[in-house]
Every structure is written in structure tokens, then in C-alpha cells.
Amino acid sequence: MERDVMEYDVLIVGAGPAGLSAAIRLKQLAQAQGEDLGVCVLEKGAEVGSHIFSGAVLDPKALQELFPDWQALGAPLNTPVNKDTFVVLGEEKSWEVPEWSLPPLMRNHGNYIISLGEVCRWLAGQAEALGVEIYTGFSAQSPSYDAQGRMIGVITGDMGLDKQGNPSANYTPGIEIRANYTLVAEGTRGSLTKQLEARYGLRATASPAKYGIGFKEVWRVAPELHQKGLIEHTLGWPLDANTGGGGFIYHHGEHLVSVGYVVHLDYQNPYLSPFDVFQTFKTHPKLKGLLQGGKRLSYGARAISEGGVQSLPEMAFPGGALLGCSAGLVNLPKIKGTHYAMKSGMLAAEAVFEARQQGNPELLTSYPQKLRASWIWQELFAVRNVKPYLSRLGTWAGSALGGIEMWLSSWGVALPWTLKHASADHATLAEASQSQVPTYAKPDGVLTFDKLSSVSLCNLSHDHQQPCHLKLGVADMPVRVNLPRYAGPEQRYCPAGVYEYVEHAGEKVLQINAQNCIHCKTCDIKDPMQNINWVPPEGGSGPNYVSQ
Incomplete structure (x- = not known):
């Protein structure tokens, strides 16, 4: 069968905060100029938001730029942060770090505890109202290129293949979707991103990419234990000082608590189980008293980017650009990337719109320039050495040095060095013969689970x-x-x-x-x-x- 071909001015892969913000900004710019711009968003999930997974605490600054009247429009930011604590855990005890001692960049007042899936569904509604076409249930399997090697769109996955990859009775070939520009916003470690990085050498001068795995469960807890608007971040137990990671506890909604844990994927012990670390975290007295008697409603896990500015690839390539987590725009100590994703989508949209007015040059050179001139770069540059400190010096010394550098940055003092990452996460495992097997308790089916x-x-x-x-x-x-x-x-x-x-x-x-x-x-x-x-x-x- 021949593939159907669809053509648009701009194709966006991924209906997350980056892709949807790009689509909305493109339509806003086009409408302001009285232009008709064809914008398509491709989403591999069954519906917008179905594959969205995050903590999540949102800094609303990008949303404010995209929709100054977001409150009147009904954006689902319903739980403002009213208390923000940072806690060091021992095996049985906990110590709260005074808020005044935390660098300003790590504070969360003015932010909102959200469901990122709900926010994306709301953004999708705004995008469709502006004329954006969103297609769910279609995965981008491979890029399409022209004879000169410029990306001109994607080919979606075939449907109805059997286990051996042969067409079944329900076989339908994928569609080729072509566009003048393709914006890739498929999230962390995207398969399309990997292909583009290899073809165009986008990581040739970058430090190795770094990642963590983040877990989250949503619990409904006893009303008397719920403190709506409270967020807590933890450091320490159950990880040792040489393994990076930390936990979070967010109170939101109707007696809901999001409990999560991030384990940095540059850990060394091959016997370590990040899932069991998370389950163990919930047995700490601080968590146990909150969750016991409650009900676990949901579970999920997702890789998150941690490399910082030194790990960013080239953001623009012939025919398109990388947005948000596809590029690695995440602030590790701030534990945030959504507002960067949204802002990067807006900046890419502006770069595309300018390029169209200049006759569609193949490279969106103004996009990385706009990123470097934005508050995204300012914030990420201020924390660029935190992850290398943690990887090289461990949790306590690394956190102390990272905190000092963030304080200096808040005073306008920029240290003259940028540390590179020593190795990719896959290269950090020690051999089993040199490693100890940790002991994890058997799940009780009440607080901990398999x-x-x-x-x-x-x-x-x-x-x-x-x-x-x-x-x-x-x-x-x-x-x-x-x-x-x-x-x-x-x-x-x-x-x-x-x-x-x-x-x-x-x-x-x-x-x-x-x-x-x-x-x-x-x-x-x-x-x-x-x-x-x-x-x-x-x-x-x-x-x-x-x-x-």
C-alpha cells in the first residue's frame, strides 16, 4: 500500500507542554498578522495527557506570557503553594532545613501544585480553539528527509502488524506528514530525538546526557492529615551518601497527596532497585504516619533529564528544532522543567514565524539565540555545576557546594567554571562481584507494593x-x-x-x-x-x- 501524505506548514511531535505551547504561539502570531498557518500536533498517547507524568509543581511565568488571562480562561491551577519545606531524612528521624538558608531559586512560593495531564488537556483545548489540528494515537516512528538531507516531516507507525512485524488482516500503513518545519517535543530520551542527534551530530560537542528515574504515587489521605498547598522535598535516606536522589510530598486537591522519589541514574551498584528505594521511602515515620489508612490511587514512573546546559545538544537542525525535555531543559535542584518546556515552545514558534517571513531558511538559527537570551538559560546556567558536584562528591558535599554556588548566583556572582559530566549513566555500573546486595523488605500490600x-x-x-x-x-x-x-x-x-x-x-x-x-x-x-x-x-x- 502507498502511504497517505498530509502537508502542513508546521508539524509538532508531542502534545506535552512544549509542543502545545509552540502550537498555540504559532497560531497567536499568525492571527495577529492575519495569516492562515497550518499547524499539526502529533501525539502517540491515546488522548492528550495520557502519557504525561510529572510531580508536579508549576512555575506559572511561561503560562503568564502565553495567556496573560489564564485565570479567567479557567487554567487548572487550583492549588497555590502556601508552605515549602526541605527535609533531611535519617533512617528514623528527620530534620527540617530553615527556609531562609535555601537559595532563592529553590523556593516555591508563587507556584502551583498541578496535574500536568490536566494542564495539557486544557492547553489542547486552547490550541484547538485557535485552529490547531491534534491527532492522538499516532506515533512518529521515523523522520522524513528530502534529497539534501533536510527534515521534511515524519512517518507514523504502521498499525495492525503481528508479533513478527508482518501485516495482519487489520494492517494500515503509517502516514507521511510533511511540513516546512518540524518541532520535536516528544519528552525525555525520545526515539525520534535519538535518530536526529545521530544523523546531524547534535551531541558532538555536548557533555554526556544525564538522567534520573522519577516515581510517583497519588494517595487519598485522611482529611485531618491533609495540608493543602504544602510541598516537602527530602534528601538522604533511604539512599546512601554516594547515590544521588531525593523525595517529594505534595498536598493538593481533595485530600490528595502526591508522593514521589527520584533516583539519579548514574548510580553504581547493579543490585540497586530504584522501585524498591521508592517503596522503602514510604516506610519512614514521616511518610508512614501520613499514608497509613489512606488509599493509593495511581502509580507511574518516568525518566527525567538532569544534565543541565553542558549536556544540551544543538537545538536546531535542518528543517526543525528540539523543544523542552527532548533537548534536556530541566533544572535539577529546582526539580522543574514544565515552564522551560512551555517557554522553549514559544521561542521556537517565534523563530519559525520569523523564518517564514524570511523565505523559510532550513536552519532556525534564531531559536538557540533566543534560548540563550531568555530566562531559561539564566536559570539553568546558575545551577550548571550542581549535578557534577553531586556526581563527583556525593550527596552532602555536592549539595553544600551547589547551594553555595546558587547563593552566589543570586547575588550576581557567576563562578568562572562549568564542570563537564565524567560519563554517561550507562557506563557507571560496577561489576556485581564488587557490589553488595541491598536488603529490601517484602511489600506489605498496605504501604508498600510490588x-x-x-x-x-x-x-x-x-x-x-x-x-x-x-x-x-x-x-x-x-x-x-x-x-x-x-x-x-x-x-x-x-x-x-x-x-x-x-x-x-x-x-x-x-x-x-x-x-x-x-x-x-x-x-x-x-x-x-x-x-x-x-x-x-x-x-x-x-x-x-x-x-x-
Whole structure:
């Protein structure tokens, strides 16, 4: 079958905060000039917001720029932060850090506790009202290029393939969507982004990308324990001083609490299980008293970018640009990226609009220039050395030096160095023979849970007959290398029980339960041999984070 072809002025891949903000800004600019601009947003989730997963506390400054009247328009920012605490945890005790001692950049007054999925659904409504066309359930599988190598759009995934990748009776070929410019806003460690980085050498001069894996559960707690508007961030237990990470507790909505934990993926011990670290975190007296008697409503996990400005790739390439988390625009100590994603989308839209007026040059050179001149760069540059300090010096010394540098930055003092990251996260694992096996308590089914019961709350939808979307470069690499050298770490770093080693004909084999995948991308990042390649499954597959 021949592919259908659709053409637009601008194609945006991903209906997250970056992609939707770009679409809205494009339409705003076009309407101000009386122009008709065709804008298409492609979203792989079954609906807008279904694959959106975040803490989330929103700094509204980008939203204020996009919609100065956002409150009158009914944007779902319903829980303003009214108390902001930072807590150091020991195994049994906790110590609150005085707010006055925290760098101003880390404070959250004026921000809102939100459901990012709800905000994206609201943004989608605003975009459609402006004439943006949004197509859900379509994954961008590969870029399209012209004869000169310029990106001219994407090809969506074929539908109705069987497990062997052959057309079934329900087969429908993917669509080619062409555009003058393609803005890639598919989130952290995107499959399209990886292809573009390799083709155009976008990471040639960048420090290695760095990541964490973030977990979150939403609980409904006893009314007398709920403190609406309270946010707490934690450092310390249950991780040791040489393993980066921390927790968060956000009170919002009707007696809802979002409890989460981030583990930095440059950890060394192959036996470490980030999922079990998160479950253990909830057993601390500070959490136990809050959650006991409550009800767990949802669960999810997602990789997040942590590299900072030194890890950013080239943001513009022939025919398009990278936005938001696709590029890595996340502030690690501030634990925020949504407002950067929105602002980057707005800046890219302005760059596209200017380029159209100049006759559509292939490279959006003004986009990275606009980024560097914006408050995005100002904030990210101020914290650029925090992650390298943590990786090199550990939690306590790294936090202390990072805090000092952030205070100096708030006083207008910029230190003259930018530290590079020593290695990519997949290269940091020690061998199993040199590592100790941590002890994790058995889940009690009340406060702590196993992976499969947790995944059941993700509202997963994967057709069991579709091809496996977790591709092994070398089929026997896991058994030949990962298992003997690193004790099969994919069994532990995956938060959804996708990977397990089983006996088959008297030998160990890696079984991939692709139907459990919640699209966190951790396997693509942390596999020590970089042998696992995450590609989008059939459009509409995956989690549906309806309450996140």
C-alpha cells in the first residue's frame, strides 16, 4: 500500500507542554498578522495527557506570557503553594532545613501544585480553539528527509502488524506528514530525538546526557492529615551518601497527596532497585504516619533529564528544532522543567514565524539565540555545576557546594567554571562481584507494593499481538554480558517488571514482557551495553495516567 501524505506548514511531535505551547504561539502570531498557518500536533498517547507524568509543581511565568488571562480562561491551577519545606531524612528521624538558608531559586512560593495531564488537556483545548489540528494515537516512528538531507516531516507507525512485524488482516500503513518545519517535543530520551542527534551530530560537542528515574504515587489521605498547598522535598535516606536522589510530598486537591522519589541514574551498584528505594521511602515515620489508612490511587514512573546546559545538544537542525525535555531543559535542584518546556515552545514558534517571513531558511538559527537570551538559560546556567558536584562528591558535599554556588548566583556572582559530566549513566555500573546486595523488605500490600500491582494502576493498553517495541541490538548480549557481569540489572532498574531472566531448555534467557512497559525509557538509558533501543509501540499503546 502507498502511504497517505498530509502537508502542513508546521508539524509538532508531542502534545506535552512544549509542543502545545509552540502550537498555540504559532497560531497567536499568525492571527495577529492575519495569516492562515497550518499547524499539526502529533501525539502517540491515546488522548492528550495520557502519557504525561510529572510531580508536579508549576512555575506559572511561561503560562503568564502565553495567556496573560489564564485565570479567567479557567487554567487548572487550583492549588497555590502556601508552605515549602526541605527535609533531611535519617533512617528514623528527620530534620527540617530553615527556609531562609535555601537559595532563592529553590523556593516555591508563587507556584502551583498541578496535574500536568490536566494542564495539557486544557492547553489542547486552547490550541484547538485557535485552529490547531491534534491527532492522538499516532506515533512518529521515523523522520522524513528530502534529497539534501533536510527534515521534511515524519512517518507514523504502521498499525495492525503481528508479533513478527508482518501485516495482519487489520494492517494500515503509517502516514507521511510533511511540513516546512518540524518541532520535536516528544519528552525525555525520545526515539525520534535519538535518530536526529545521530544523523546531524547534535551531541558532538555536548557533555554526556544525564538522567534520573522519577516515581510517583497519588494517595487519598485522611482529611485531618491533609495540608493543602504544602510541598516537602527530602534528601538522604533511604539512599546512601554516594547515590544521588531525593523525595517529594505534595498536598493538593481533595485530600490528595502526591508522593514521589527520584533516583539519579548514574548510580553504581547493579543490585540497586530504584522501585524498591521508592517503596522503602514510604516506610519512614514521616511518610508512614501520613499514608497509613489512606488509599493509593495511581502509580507511574518516568525518566527525567538532569544534565543541565553542558549536556544540551544543538537545538536546531535542518528543517526543525528540539523543544523542552527532548533537548534536556530541566533544572535539577529546582526539580522543574514544565515552564522551560512551555517557554522553549514559544521561542521556537517565534523563530519559525520569523523564518517564514524570511523565505523559510532550513536552519532556525534564531531559536538557540533566543534560548540563550531568555530566562531559561539564566536559570539553568546558575545551577550548571550542581549535578557534577553531586556526581563527583556525593550527596552532602555536592549539595553544600551547589547551594553555595546558587547563593552566589543570586547575588550576581557567576563562578568562572562549568564542570563537564565524567560519563554517561550507562557506563557507571560496577561489576556485581564488587557490589553488595541491598536488603529490601517484602511489600506489605498496605504501604508498600510490588511492581505488578503497581503497574496495574497505570491503565496500560498494549495489544499483545503487536511487535515488541523494546529492541535488542544483539539478542544474546543480556545473557552473555549483563547477567554474568552485572547480575542482570534490567530486572531491577525497570520499574514495571518488563525484564526477567527465566529458564528455557535448561538455559537462562531474557524474557521481555513488553505489555508491562510504562514508557519510562530507563532501559534505553541505563543498559550498560546500550543494547536496548526503545521505539514507540503501536499508536495509542501504553499507560493512561488519567489521574496524574
